[in-house]
Amino acid sequence: MGKRIVVDARGSSCPGPIVELSKAYRNAAVGDVIELWATDPGVKADTQAWAEKTKNKIESIKEDQDKIIIVIDIENR
Amino acid sequence: MMGKLSIIMFSGTMDKFIPLGVLSSAASALGDEVNIFVTGFALLGFMKEKKPLPFPDEFKDMAPALEEGMKRTNTKSWYDMLKEAKESGNVKIYVCSLMASIFNLSKNDLDPIVDDIVGATTFLTQAENGMVLFI
Numbered sequence: 734m735g736k737r738i739v740v741d742a743r744g745s746s747c748p749g750p751i752v753e754l755s756k757a758y759r760n761a762a763v764g765d766v767i768e769l770w771a772t773d774p775g776v777k778a779d780t781q782a783w784a785e786k787t788k789n790k791i792e793s794i795k796e797d798q799d800k801i802i803i804v805i806d807i808e809n810r
Numbered sequence: 811m812m813g814k815l816s817i818i819m820f821s822g823t824m825d826k827f828i829p830l831g832v833l834s835s836a837a838s839a840l841g842d843e844v845n846i847f848v849t850g851f852a853l854l855g856f857m858k859e860k861k862p863l864p865f866p867d868e869f870k871d872m873a874p875a876l877e878e879g880m881k882r883t884n885t886k887s888w889y890d891m892l893k894e895a896k897e898s899g900n901v902k903i904y905v906c907s908l909m910a911s912i913f914n915l916s917k918n919d920l921d922p923i924v925d926d927i928v929g930a931t932t933f934l935t936q937a938e939n940g941m942v943l944f945i
Contacts, residue, residue, distance in 0.1 A: 748836035755839035
């Protein structure tokens with residue numbers, strides 16, 4: 734069972750959330766889960782593109798009142 | 811697959827430096843190699859002695875709104891985006907040797923963020939088989 738890493742990139746605009754995500758990814762291991770919190774409207778498409786390129790899996794994308802929450806399974810390092 | 815983005819940074823106005831920062835930083839976050847070739851008046855952004863970059867005349871009226879919006883959205887300056895991308899990724903910044911000669915500049919006159927002074931041949935060789943943007 735890996736770690737669950739929360740990356741709070743709320744209030745950060747493009748490409749801030751992906752930069753924050755990639756920083757967390759550098760320190761992550763296969764089996765970890767990264768939970769990205771963001772408010773930038775481009776983050777859903779951008780995280781999907783990032784995951785496709787880095788060969789990781791988007792587990793879920795949810796939106797609550799004040800943020801978008803994207804859960805990513807780290808399958809490739 | 812790691813990719814490669816090469817940017818020919820030619821323009822010397824502030825509005826064009828924002829996409830330089832954003833695209834370099836996004837490419838670096840994707841794990842791509844980034845090569846930036848600084849030529850033309852873009853050189854002004856990479857001098858050790860900093861002067862504010864001008865806005866093009868036709869957009870001058872909008873500059874305050876742009877600056878205010880960048881502050882509101884916590885957008886980092888192009889320089890900070892580049893610096894951060896360099897610290898965490900594989901980003902290299904090269905100044906065009908012809909421009910350096912024309913303005914009589916050595917590496918010492920340039921911002922420490924600059925990796926080297928190289929010719930067009932070096933840049934074209936580095937850019938080969940990757941994506942190239944001209945800004």
